[in-house]
Amino acid sequence: MSRAATIKDVARRAGVGVATVSRVLSGSGPVSEATRERVLRAARELEYRPSALGRGLKTRRTGSVGLVVGEITDPFCAELAAGVLACARTLGEHVLLEASHGDPGREAEIVDRLVEQRVDGVIATPAAEGDWWRSALRAGIAVVFVDRAPKELPQIPAVLADDAAGVRATVEYLAGLGHRRIGFLGTGDPAAPAEAGGVRETTFRTALAELGLQVEADLVVRARPGRDSALAAAAALLQRRPDMTAVLAAGHLLGEAVVLVARELDLRVPADLSIAMVDDVSWAELCDPPLTALARPARDMGYRACEVLRRDPARRERARPVVLPTELVIRGSCGPPSRTPAVRSARTR
Amino acid sequence: MSRAATIKDVARRAGVGVATVSRVLSGSGPVSEATRERVLRAARELEYRPSALGRGLKTRRTGSVGLVVGEITDPFCAELAAGVLACARTLGEHVLLEASHGDPGREAEIVDRLVEQRVDGVIATPAAEGDWWRSALRAGIAVVFVDRAPKELPQIPAVLADDAAGVRATVEYLAGLGHRRIGFLGTGDPAAPAEAGGVRETTFRTALAELGLQVEADLVVRARPGRDSALAAAAALLQRRPDMTAVLAAGHLLGEAVVLVARELDLRVPADLSIAMVDDVSWAELCDPPLTALARPARDMGYRACEVLRRDPARRERARPVVLPTELVIRGSCGPPSRTPAVRSARTR
DNA sequence: ATGAAAGCGCTAACAG
DNA sequence: CTGTTAGCGCTTTCAT
Numbered sequence: 001m002s003r004a005a006t007i008k009d010v011a012r013r014a015g016v017g018v019a020t021v022s023r024v025l026s027g028s029g030p031v032s033e034a035t036r037e038r039v040l041r042a043a044r045e046l047e048y049r050p051s052a053l054g055r056g057l058k059t060r061r062t063g064s065v066g067l068v069v070g071e072i073t074d075p076f077c078a079e080l081a082a083g084v085l086a087c088a089r090t091l092g093e094h095v096l097l098e099a100s101h102g103d104p105g106r107e108a109e110i111v112d113r114l115v116e117q118r119v120d121g122v123i124a125t126p127a128a129e130g131d132w133w134r135s136a137l138r139a140g141i142a143v144v145f146v147d148r149a150p151k152e153l154p155q156i157p158a159v160l161a162d163d164a165a166g167v168r169a170t171v172e173y174l175a176g177l178g179h180r181r182i183g184f185l186g187t188g189d190p191a192a193p194a195e196a197g198g199v200r201e202t203t204f205r206t207a208l209a210e211l212g213l214q215v216e217a218d219l220v221v222r223a224r225p226g227r228d229s230a231l232a233a234a235a236a237l238l239q240r241r242p243d244m245t246a247v248l249a250a251g252h253l254l255g256e257a258v259v260l261v262a263r264e265l266d267l268r269v270p271a272d273l274s275i276a277m278v279d280d281v282s283w284a285e286l287c288d289p290p291l292t293a294l295a296r297p298a299r300d301m302g303y304r305a306c307e308v309l310r311r312d313p314a315r316r317e318r319a320r321p322v323v324l325p326t327e328l329v330i331r332g333s334c335g336p337p338s339r340t341p342a343v344r345s346a347r348t349r
Numbered sequence: 350m351s352r353a354a355t356i357k358d359v360a361r362r363a364g365v366g367v368a369t370v371s372r373v374l375s376g377s378g379p380v381s382e383a384t385r386e387r388v389l390r391a392a393r394e395l396e397y398r399p400s401a402l403g404r405g406l407k408t409r410r411t412g413s414v415g416l417v418v419g420e421i422t423d424p425f426c427a428e429l430a431a432g433v434l435a436c437a438r439t440l441g442e443h444v445l446l447e448a449s450h451g452d453p454g455r456e457a458e459i460v461d462r463l464v465e466q467r468v469d470g471v472i473a474t475p476a477a478e479g480d481w482w483r484s485a486l487r488a489g490i491a492v493v494f495v496d497r498a499p500k501e502l503p504q505i506p507a508v509l510a511d512d513a514a515g516v517r518a519t520v521e522y523l524a525g526l527g528h529r530r531i532g533f534l535g536t537g538d539p540a541a542p543a544e545a546g547g548v549r550e551t552t553f554r555t556a557l558a559e560l561g562l563q564v565e566a567d568l569v570v571r572a573r574p575g576r577d578s579a580l581a582a583a584a585a586l587l588q589r590r591p592d593m594t595a596v597l598a599a600g601h602l603l604g605e606a607v608v609l610v611a612r613e614l615d616l617r618v619p620a621d622l623s624i625a626m627v628d629d630v631s632w633a634e635l636c637d638p639p640l641t642a643l644a645r646p647a648r649d650m651g652y653r654a655c656e657v658l659r660r661d662p663a664r665r666e667r668a669r670p671v672v673l674p675t676e677l678v679i680r681g682s683c684g685p686p687s688r689t690p691a692v693r694s695a696r697t698r
Numbered sequence: 699a700t701g702a703a704a705g706c707g708c709t710a711a712c713a714g
Numbered sequence: 715c716t717g718t719t720a721g722c723g724c725t726t727t728c729a730t
Contacts, residue, residue, distance in 0.1 A: 016716075029710095030715060031715075049488060053406045058709045078424075082422050085421065094447075095446050140353060365701080399724075
């Protein structure tokens with residue numbers, strides 16, 4: 001087949017100059033109705049599609065933004081992506097999707113390639129702080145972080161969920177139910193010091209202390225990324241402390257692990273163990289009993305992040321992080337602690 | 350900040366011609382070791398990133414493929430996307446993600462815009478048959494369908510799951526358990542004739558007939574896309590026929606609806622009702638009891654589809670659809686039909 | 699081994 | 715109102 005028609009072909013066929021064609025198609029500048037018609041017809045007849053490549057080279061805008069997430073199969077990331085897609089569409093932008101799998105090296109490579117593509121901006125849930133972000137900025141590319149934001153890069157705007165408020169609310173809810181020995185399952189290096197825990201862990205500790213409850217070291221455990229580690233950590237936590245009456249999982253993968261382990265151990269939920277988790281993914285409602293979860297507005301976050309990209313550089317730099325509220329969705333997985341811990345501990349294997 | 354460095358800047362700084370810089374960076378053509386060093390250093394010092402725009406204009410390849418799915422938040426689509434991403438990475442291609450939301454008009458618009466972007470190829474779960482696909486082909490863009498393939502477009506290669514074999518295996522499994530009145534919950538226009546059901550429904554009917562079981566009209570119901578319709582259809586099916594002992598949901602959203610409605614109706618699973626569904630999404634294992642599901646290799650499908658794009662046009666046209674096997678993952682949601690339908694029907698409201 | 703020059707398809711001055 | 719022209723950044727002959 002013959003090569004796709006170019007603006008020149010259209011111009012020739014319509015008997016006009018290329019500039020006129022450009023004017024008609026981009027709707028800029030004055031054109032007489034007659035020529036307009038002729039051009040449009042020629043374009044239609046040739047099935048002409050302007051090339052984004054040519055235009056981009058000239059205008060220095062590609063009309064596409066990069067989106068860097070950890071795993072697109074993660075429901076939170078997927079929801080985030082949906083938000084970005086929705087906003088990008090209203091802006092007429094395309095979305096280049098990339099998965100970092102949480103690997104900083106890979107993230108660096110991705111950002112590098114996005115710069116080559118001359119994307120108009122990058123939206124990312126950063127895997128790590130690193131010079132590649134600064135280098136993207138230097139290349140004149142707008143960057144906005146979502147969900148997390150390394151404190152080393154305050155010049156990069158961010159859209160976050162109010163995890164601190166959410167975790168606090170959840171802890172207060174559990175304490176209000178009468179729980180005194182509440183466990184926490186989070187992510188991170190198990191060997192790292194307490195201060196190294198993320199916002200969720202830190203807030204958990206603070207909230208507990210504020211309520212006058214003791215933060216027991218072995219009630220806070222961290223899993224490394226990955227299903228196996230999550231299961232192992234959950235098993236350790238549940239078996240180590242049969243007197244624990246409630247647990248907060250800091251993410252849906254961790255929540256999944258707790259549910260699975262609790263079932264394996266024949267614990268009744270919530271009679272023997274109350275379970276709550278961060279991120280209200282769809283299966284929370286399908287569980288039996290349905291899981292109480294802290295909903296974070298992933299879609300909105302993606303939408304907002306994309307909007308921030310559009311702001312002019314000056315306003316962007318100056319901006320404080322956008323912090324979106326969370327909501328504790330109460331279902332059946334949490335209840336008052338059982339009065340019969342003896343029974344419970346007899347059931348553990 | 351000053352504009353990003355171009356190949357010219359690098360050439361000037363290294364004291365060579367632009368052609369030499371191009372040779373060094375693309376690793377093509379002979380270059381003396383000394384100049385090579387100089388060029389590399391100059392490029393590094395200027396933080397030079399070649400522009401994909403300029404290169405693409407010249408080479409007529411953008412290094413990106415379009416991926417058109419229904420909803421990125423659908424676990425099946427997300428898994429598919431992950432496969433595409435994985436393969437694209439090995440090929441050094443970028444992925445432009447688009448969501449059609451199952452709307453043909455939107456799909457047409459998306460394809461049009463992808464053509465403008467001059468993507469090297471398009472991978473899609475088509476919402477509908479339509480001239481936009483032929484027009485993409487005419488524009489010289491490779492297209493490959495995944496998950497479904499309109500029969501009106503046999504010239505477009507496809508990567509599919511063997512739904513027919515999978516549904517048949519599932520029906521046989523249920524029948525083998527002793528079920529005689531098996532329900533089917535699918536998607537599509539409820540008013541359309543029986544022949545209009547998709548492969549899954551058609552296969553369901555055929556398989557039943559082959560087993561000598563009767564296909565009762567009101568045991569096959571269709572829901573329109575959307576959560577509410579799924580719930581309504583599931584409720585209708587379960588309430589209308591209390592004597593039904595097993596149900597096959599033709600998708601995870603439908604499975605979700607059945608699980609929710611069964612719980613609402615206080616049906617015990619699998620004693621009162623056995624449930625199986627197509628698509629082994631993550632929550633299937635978290636349900637209580639865990640759901641028996643027909644696993645389809647979404648990730649592989651995405652990977653393979655991306656591979657097919659890379660094939661030369663001639664081989665691509667000639668190809669028969671790639672059909673990947675499914676696997677019935679048996680969990681606890683299916684069992685022999687209860688001997689006490691009276692009890693069961695007393696429980697329905 | 700290396701440089702000069704001709705575009706790739708488009709937009710944006712600038713002339714007319 | 716409309717045509718001509720000069721690039722945008724890169725690759726690729728074709729000379730040298």
